[in-house]
Amino acid sequence: MITIKDIARLSGYSIGTVSRVINHHHDVSTAAREKIEQVIAENNFQPNTNAKMLKQAVSSNISVLVKGTSNLFLETILEEIQHLLKESDHGIDVMFLDETANEVETAIQVCNTHKPLGIIFLGGNLNYFRESFGGIDIPCVLIADTASQLGYENLSSFATNDIDGSREAVRYLCQQGHTRIGIVGGSSDNERGYIGSRRIQGAVSVLKENNLVFDLEKQHEPSLFSVQDGYRAMTNLIRKSPEITGVFAISDMVAIGAIRAVHDLGLRVPEDISIIGYDGIEYTKYYVPRITTIEQNTMQLAQKSVDDLLLRINYPRTAVHEELPFSVIYGESVAEPRK
Amino acid sequence: MITIKDIARLSGYSIGTVSRVINHHHDVSTAAREKIEQVIAENNFQPNTNAKMLKQAVSSNISVLVKGTSNLFLETILEEIQHLLKESDHGIDVMFLDETANEVETAIQVCNTHKPLGIIFLGGNLNYFRESFGGIDIPCVLIADTASQLGYENLSSFATNDIDGSREAVRYLCQQGHTRIGIVGGSSDNERGYIGSRRIQGAVSVLKENNLVFDLEKQHEPSLFSVQDGYRAMTNLIRKSPEITGVFAISDMVAIGAIRAVHDLGLRVPEDISIIGYDGIEYTKYYVPRITTIEQNTMQLAQKSVDDLLLRINYPRTAVHEELPFSVIYGESVAEPRK
DNA sequence: CTGTTAGCGCTTTCAA
DNA sequence: TTGAAAGCGCTAACAG
Numbered sequence: 001m002i003t004i005k006d007i008a009r010l011s012g013y014s015i016g017t018v019s020r021v022i023n024h025h026h027d028v029s030t031a032a033r034e035k036i037e038q039v040i041a042e043n044n045f046q047p048n049t050n051a052k053m054l055k056q057a058v059s060s061n062i063s064v065l066v067k068g069t070s071n072l073f074l075e076t077i078l079e080e081i082q083h084l085l086k087e088s089d090h091g092i093d094v095m096f097l098d099e100t101a102n103e104v105e106t107a108i109q110v111c112n113t114h115k116p117l118g119i120i121f122l123g124g125n126l127n128y129f130r131e132s133f134g135g136i137d138i139p140c141v142l143i144a145d146t147a148s149q150l151g152y153e154n155l156s157s158f159a160t161n162d163i164d165g166s167r168e169a170v171r172y173l174c175q176q177g178h179t180r181i182g183i184v185g186g187s188s189d190n191e192r193g194y195i196g197s198r199r200i201q202g203a204v205s206v207l208k209e210n211n212l213v214f215d216l217e218k219q220h221e222p223s224l225f226s227v228q229d230g231y232r233a234m235t236n237l238i239r240k241s242p243e244i245t246g247v248f249a250i251s252d253m254v255a256i257g258a259i260r261a262v263h264d265l266g267l268r269v270p271e272d273i274s275i276i277g278y279d280g281i282e283y284t285k286y287y288v289p290r291i292t293t294i295e296q297n298t299m300q301l302a303q304k305s306v307d308d309l310l311l312r313i314n315y316p317r318t319a320v321h322e323e324l325p326f327s328v329i330y331g332e333s334v335a336e337p338r339k
Numbered sequence: 340m341i342t343i344k345d346i347a348r349l350s351g352y353s354i355g356t357v358s359r360v361i362n363h364h365h366d367v368s369t370a371a372r373e374k375i376e377q378v379i380a381e382n383n384f385q386p387n388t389n390a391k392m393l394k395q396a397v398s399s400n401i402s403v404l405v406k407g408t409s410n411l412f413l414e415t416i417l418e419e420i421q422h423l424l425k426e427s428d429h430g431i432d433v434m435f436l437d438e439t440a441n442e443v444e445t446a447i448q449v450c451n452t453h454k455p456l457g458i459i460f461l462g463g464n465l466n467y468f469r470e471s472f473g474g475i476d477i478p479c480v481l482i483a484d485t486a487s488q489l490g491y492e493n494l495s496s497f498a499t500n501d502i503d504g505s506r507e508a509v510r511y512l513c514q515q516g517h518t519r520i521g522i523v524g525g526s527s528d529n530e531r532g533y534i535g536s537r538r539i540q541g542a543v544s545v546l547k548e549n550n551l552v553f554d555l556e557k558q559h560e561p562s563l564f565s566v567q568d569g570y571r572a573m574t575n576l577i578r579k580s581p582e583i584t585g586v587f588a589i590s591d592m593v594a595i596g597a598i599r600a601v602h603d604l605g606l607r608v609p610e611d612i613s614i615i616g617y618d619g620i621e622y623t624k625y626y627v628p629r630i631t632t633i634e635q636n637t638m639q640l641a642q643k644s645v646d647d648l649l650l651r652i653n654y655p656r657t658a659v660h661e662e663l664p665f666s667v668i669y670g671e672s673v674a675e676p677r678k
Numbered sequence: 679c680t681g682t683t684a685g686c687g688c689t690t691t692c693a694a
Numbered sequence: 695t696t697g698a699a700a701g702c703g704c705t706a707a708c709a710g
Contacts, residue, residue: 001451003703014681019705029679044474049452051703054389054686070414096435112340113388135383227625260625286566286599288627342687353697358689368695390687393702 002045011039022047053115061091062309063116065107067123068099071225072253072281073296074122077143080302081120088310090117099225104128108135118309125194126150139312139319141305144296145195148321156312156319158304160326162195165294166202169248169276172292172328174210177336178246178274181207181214184233184258185223185250196225199250199278219244223254230257238265238273245273245337252277252284255291259333270335280329289332300324341384350378361386392454400430401648402455404446406462407438410564411592411620412635413461416482419641420459427649429456438564443467447474457648464533465489478651478658480644483635484534487660495651495658497643499665501534504633505541508587508615511631511667513549516675517585517613520546520553523572523597524562524589535564538589538617558583562593569596577604577612584612584676591616591623594630598672609674619668628671639663 004022008015013032020028021036039045053059062085066074078094085092093114097103103124110116118139126145133140133152140155147157173181183203186196200220207214218241223233230253238244238261249255255277259269269275269289277284280295301324308320343361347354352371359367360375378384392398401424405413417433424431432453436442442463449455457478465484472479472491479494486496512520522542525535539559546553557580562572569592577583577600588594594616598608608614608628616623619634640663647659 001703004705005703015704016681016683016706017679020680023705027679032680046448046451048393048703049448050389050393051686052705054387054393054688054703055705056686070409070411072409075409094435096433109385109388112385227622231625256625260627263627283566286570286595288599288602340687343689344687354688355690355697355699356695359696362689366695371695387687390702391689393687393704394689395702 001048002043004045004047007036007039007043007045010043011036053113056115058115058117059091060089061093061114061116062118062120063093063095063107063110063114064120064122065103065110065124066094066096067101067103067121067125068097068225071099071123072283073251073279073298074144076281076298077302078122080299081122081306084302084306088306090310102128102132104132104136107140108132111136111138117313120305120309129155139309139316141309143301143305146321146323147319153318154312156305156308157321158301158308158324160296160301161323162198163202163205165278165296165326166199166248166250167206168326168328169278169294170203170206173246173248173274173276173334174206174212176246176274176334179212179337180241180244181212181219181246181248182237182241182244183220183248183250184230184237185225185254186220187222196250203248223250223257225251225253227253227257230254231261232257234258234261235265238262238267246334247273247275249275249277252279252281252291252293255293255333256283256287259287259289259291270333272338274334274337276334280326284329284331292331292334293329295327295329297324297326340387341382343384343386346375346378346382346384349382350375392452395454397454397456398430399428400432400453400455401457401459402432402434402446402449402453403459403461404442404449404463405433405435406440406442406460406464407436407564410438410462411622412590412618412637413483415620415637416641417461419638420461420645423641423645427645429649441467441471443471443475446479447471450475450477456652459644459648468494478648478655480648482640482644485660485662486658492657493651495644495647496660497640497647497663499635499640500662501537502541502544504617504635504665505538505587505589506545507665507667508617508633509542509545512585512587512613512615512673513545513551515585515613515673518551518676519580519583520551520558520585520587521576521580521583522559522587522589523569523576524560524564524593526561535589542587562589562596564590564592566592566596569593570600571596573597573600574604577601577606585673586612586614588614588616591618591620591630591632594632594672595622595626598626598628598630609672611677613673613676615673619665623668623670631670631673632668634666634668636663636665 004015007018121142123144142157146159147155186200221233221237223229249258262273277291277293280293284291343354346357460481462483481496485498486494525539560572560576562568588597601608601612616630616632619632623630
C-alpha cells in the first residue's frame with residue numbers, strides 16, 4: 001500500500017506539503033503542486049479514507065440513508081438528490097438499509113465514522129426517531145414522512161400528506177360511482193407513525209363521509225409494500241368480498257400485484273374491478289393498463305430537502321416541516337362500475 | 340463522542356483490556372469482561388470504525404459492489420448473497436454504484452479502506468477489469484459476466500452464456516413460426532465485453548441459421564437497459580419495420596417498455612406482435628401479459644459465487660470460470676404469428 | 679511557502 | 695491476566 005509518506009519521499013517534499021496538495025489548499029507553490037500531483041498520478045495514490053476521517057473533525061460530505069433496497073419511489077428521489085448535490089461542493093455518501101433496519105442507530109454510527117455535515121433520511125420509522133434521534137446533533141432531513149410532532153430542532157421533514165392523498169384516491173373511486181370499495185395493503189393495527197396506517201385512515205374517512213358500509217375485517221387485506229404480497233392480498237380480498245368493484249392499493253407495487261391477481265381470477269381491470277395506486281412510480285406508466293395513481297412530487301421532495309439541508313448547514317436555524325402537493329394521475333385502471 | 344479511553348477510565352481497566360473485550364479475545368478474566376461489557380452497554384459505546392480499520396491489517400468482511408442502482412436482476416442476486424453470507428461468520432459490506440461508474444477503481448479504494456477478505460462484483464464492465472484489476476490481490480468473483488479470457492488468478496466468474504441464452508430466445512420465436520423478427524436493446528457497435536452485444540450476436544446467429552433475412556440497420560434498435568428506453572426503441576422499430584411479428588428484447592425491462600409501446604400503437608401482444616425478454620426478473624410474472632423470458636438462475640449464481648469465494652479465501656487456489664444454466668419461462672407474450 | 683510534530687481512536691506487541 | 699506504549703495514515707497547528 002502506498003501512503004502519503006511514499007509520495008513525500010518520491011516527490012522530495014514533506015508530508016505536510018503533500019497533504020496540502022491533496023486537500024487543495026492554496027498555500028503551495030506551483031512547482032510543488034505540479035511535482036506532487038505528478039508523483040501522485042504516477043503511483044495511482046489514493047489517500048486512506050480511514051486515516052483522513054479519523055483525524056478530521058468533520059468531512060464536507062452529506063450522507064443519505066435509504067430505507068429499503070428496491071423501493072422505486074425512494075430511488076427516484078435519490079437520483080434527484082444526487083443530481084442536486086452534484087451542483088454543490090459537497091460529497092455525497094449513500095447507504096442502503098434493509099426495510100427492517102434501524103436507520104437512526106445507523107445514522108449515529110455514520111456520524112462517528114463519516115462525520116457528515118448533514119444527513120438525509122429517505123424513508124424511516126418515526127418510532128426509531130423518537131427513541132434515539134436525540135443522539136444526533138447535525139442538521140437532518142426526513143423525506144416521505146413528517147417529523148413535526150417529534151419536535152427536534154435539527155430535524156426537518158418534507159412529505160405529502162398521506163391522509164389527504166389517500167382521501168383523494170378514494171374520493172375519485174366514489175366519484176366514478178363505486179360504492180363497494182376495498183383496500184389492499186398497510187397493516188390493520190393502527191401503529192403510530194406508520195405510513196400504511198395513515199393511508200388506511202384517510203381512505204376509511206372518505207368512505208364514512210359518503211355513508212358507505214365499510215367493514216375493516218372484510219373489505220381490507222393487509223400487505224407488505226411488494227408486488228408479490230399485493231398479489232396474495234388481492235386474491236384474498238376478492239375471495240372474501242366478491243362484491244367489491246373498486247380498490248385502493250396502498251402503493252403502486254401493491255397495485256401491480258393486485259391487477260395481476262384480478263386477471264388470474266378471470267376478471268378484468270378496469271371493466272370488472274377498478275384499482276387506484278399510490279406513489280406515482282415511473283413503472284405505472286408502462287403497465288397495461290396504465291395505472292391510475294396518486295403521484296407524489298419526487299422532484300419537489302428532493303429539491304426542498306436539499307435546499308433546506310444546505311441552508312441549515314450554513315446558517316444554523318430551526319428545522320421546518322412542510323407538506324408537499326400530490327396529484328392524481330389518470331391512467332386506465334379506473335372506470336365506472338358495471339350497473 | 341465516547342471513546343475506548345472513556346470506557347477504560349469508567350471501568351477501571353486499561354484500554355488494552357477494553358480492546359480485548361470488544362474483540363472477544365479469551366485472555367480476559369470474567370470479572371473484567373463483565374464489568375467492561377456493563378460500562379460499554381451503559382454508555383452505548385460504539386467503537387470508531389475508522390480507527391479500527393486504520394489499525395487493522397484486514398477486516399473479516401466481504402464487500403459486494405453492485406453495478407446499477409435499480410437493476411432488479413442484480414438486486415435479486417444480492418438478496419440471495421446476503422442471505423447466504425449471513426450463515427458464514429463474515430460481515431458484509433454492500434456498495435451500490437452508478438451504471439457508468441468504474442467498479443474496479445472503486446474496489447481498489449474499498450481494499451484500502453474496508454480491507455475486505457474478498458469482493459463480489461455484481462455486474463461490471465470487462466474493460467475496467469482489463470485496465471486495472473491487476474491492482475487487486477484478494478480473491479474476487481464477478482457475477483453475470485465471464486472473466487475467463489482475462490486470466491486473472493484471483494478473479495473467478497459465474498454467468499449464464501449470453502450467446503446461448505439469446506439463441507434459445509430467438510429459436511423459440513422461430514419455432515412458433517415467426518419469420519420476421521426484430522431485436523430491441525443493446526448497442527449495435529460490437530463493443531468487446533459488453534453483454535448487450537453478445538446477446539445480439541447470439542440472436543443474429545440463429546436468424547442466419549434459419550436463413551431468415553436480417554438487416555441489422557432495419558430490424559434492430561439499440562436501447563439502454565431501462566423501461567423508458569425500451570419504449571422508445573420499440574416505437575422506432577415498429578415504425579421502420581412494420582412487418583415484424585416477433586421481437587427479442589435484450590432484457591425484461593426493455594421488454595416491458597416494448598409491450599407498452601406496442602399497445603400504444605394500437606397493436607396487441609401477443610396477437611399482433613410476440614415479445615420475449617431476458618433475465619427472468621420477478622416482475623415479468625406480474626405483468627399483463629405475463630412475459631415469456633429467458634430466466635437466469637439467480638439462486639445458483641449467488642450460491643456458486645459465495646461458495647467459491649469463501650473457499651478461495653480459506654484455501655488459496657486459482658480462480659474458476661463457470662457457465663450456469665438458464666431456462667425458458669413460458670409466459671403469455673409469445674404466440675404464433677397471424678397468417 | 680514549507681517542514682516538523684502532535685495526536686485522532688484503536689489494536690497489538692512486549693513486559694510485568 | 696493486565697498495563698504501557700508504539701504506531702496505523704493522515705491533518706492541522708506551529709515554527710521557521
